[in-house]
Structures are given as C-alpha cells and as structure tokens.
Amino acid sequence: MQSHRTSARSPFVFDLRELGRQPGAMREHRRSVPVGAKLGLDLIAVPEGASLDLDLRLESVSEGVLVTGTVSAPLTGQCGRCLDPIRDELTVEMCELFAYANSTTDETSEQDEVHRVDGDLLDVEPMVRDAIVLALPWTPLCRPDCPGLCPDCGQRLEDLPADHTHQRLDPRWAALAAFTQPEDGAEQ
Template sequence: MNTARSQNRPDDNPWVLSTRELARRPGNQRTVARTVPAPSGDAEIGLTGVITVPGGSDVELDVSLESVTEGVYVSGTADARLAGECSRCLEPIGEDVQVRIGELFAYPDSVTEETTDADEIPRLVDERIDLTQTVRDAIVTELPMAPLCREDCPGLCVECGERWADLPSDHGHETLDPRWAALRERLPSTD
C-alpha cells in the first residue's frame, strides 16, 4: 500500500466524521466524543497574535449526528483551552472555552444543496463531514476582541512601560514643561 496515499485519507483526519451508518434515513442518530488536535499554522483557530487555541492542543468534541431529510444535523459542544496575552498589560493569559455547535451538512443533490451557495452551508463529501470550520467559526465568535487578564487590569505605565500592577502606588515620572527644557540643560545637575 502506498503510505503517502494512506496518510491523506479523510479517515486519518480526526476532525472528519463518517455518516455512513446513518444511511440517509431521517431520525437515525449517533453520538461521537473524541479529543482532536487543534489545527496549527495558517489554520490555527482564533485571532492570530491576540488569542488562539494553540496548534496541537486538545479540543474535546462531544457531538450528535442526526440524519434529517436534507442532510446530517450536527449538534453538541467543543471545549478548548485558549492562550494569548492581555491587551492592556501584555501578560500571558489562558482560559477555557466551551462552544455550542449546531450545523446542517447538506446531502449531495438535496434541495438545500441546490438552493444555497457553497459558502452558506457545509456539504457532506463521500458520506463524511469535516467539523474543522464549524468549530473554528463557533470559537472565533466567542473570543474577546481585546482579551484581559482581569476586568480591572490597569495596563502599563505610558512613561516606563512597566505593569501598573507591579509598581508601587506612589509611582510617577517627573513631567517637565517643554518650554523649560532648554533652561534645564543649561543649569548644573542636582542629582
């Protein structure tokens, strides 16, 4: 057997689920619970440089596949661990996220497939569904655009760049009126 070919089979992708046993009979159902590795590189889930599900980290899927007239309806949850940095103080942050999934995957030659654009609704391909984009969309819509390490994060000092949380309460910087700067340069230092 050609190993290069076998490595690229859809069955090798843990995000791809077979619907063969549902047999296109409305009402047939099965559940799937599995841990899959998060996509990495350009396919990473999240807001790159802000907050993401790190590539290769575990994503827990707990879904139900139900055959309906127009396709297979997938419902359930996906759990993942997010990693990023606070948008105010730049400290690393991590938090768990759980998202609900509810998506119809259209059968080939169904009315739904014929009446919708390819990017509007996912399709079954060779009796298989790929949950990658569905989970990605669900997680991304739940992500904060400006993640915080805590709601009252004071951020960074604009003068020295240190975290306000690490600085003493009397921290400050001498502010010299720019009109006096030239005079200060001419006077001897008292430091």
C-alpha cells in the same frame, strides 16, 4: 466539490453510514482531536498540538445532517493590558446544517453558504475552526480588573505605588517652557 479534500482518516471526519438518512436518526460522538497548527490570533490562540474536545450530536434531517454540540479547547496567550501570560479554556456551542448533495438546500444555496455532506463523510473541521476563532476574545485579559501598564514608563501599574505619576507637559505649551529655563552662563 469538496470530495477530493475529505479524508476518512481525519479525526474531524465522521462516517455517516451508521447514521443513515432516516430523518430523526441520531448519533452522539465524543472525541479528542489534535490541533495541527496554531488556531487563533496573535494575542490568544489554541496552541499547536493541543487537543480539542468534541462533544457532538449528528442528527439526520430531510435536507442533510444537523450537527450540534460543543468544542472545548485550551487557550494560551498574553493579556491585552499588562502582557502577562494567559492560560484559559474555551468552550463553544455549535449548530450547523450539512446539506446532502442534490437536496433543496444544496440546490438553493451558494457553495460557501452551507457546509455539505461528501458522500458518506462529514468533515466538521471547517465548522470547528470557524467557531473557535470567532469566539476568541478581541482583547484577552488576565483578569477583568487588570489595570495594565503605565503609558509613560511601561511598568505594570499593579506593581507601582498608588501615587505613581509622571510630569507631563502639554505639547501646546512646550515651546514656552524654554523661556523658564536659564540659558548656560546666564544669571538667575
């Protein structure tokens, strides 16, 4: 059970006593919650110490509490093409059922299939973390048309002239190139 982990002092935890268990009862909550540790991937993440803006609606239903709403977070990272720094904002919509103990949903689902209400406390942190990490882009870009880096010299293509090229020799013909090069001391 998760009762030993849920702390009423966590800003991610909501006390459900004021909501009640009458289906249809609803409460809206808006709060800013600090991120304890970096949340994301190597190229893009919500930085440690940033604030997550939660705009949630908790609605009592027969099987538990339905949590819907959005979470907004600042992002920092690097462009996946040119490696320039990125600063952006991410907003993710969420919808998740938290089952009451001994409800049909609680009894018919595995422990990791559904979130659960812990007594009168509801901890949205796992749901928020999952929603943010799953919404992060696989390849963050500084802009959609970023040309990236030159694969030969590593310079930003945007900073190079339009006619920038490198002479490439097909590796299958590389051995033949030695025949066209004069040997030291040989006549031409």
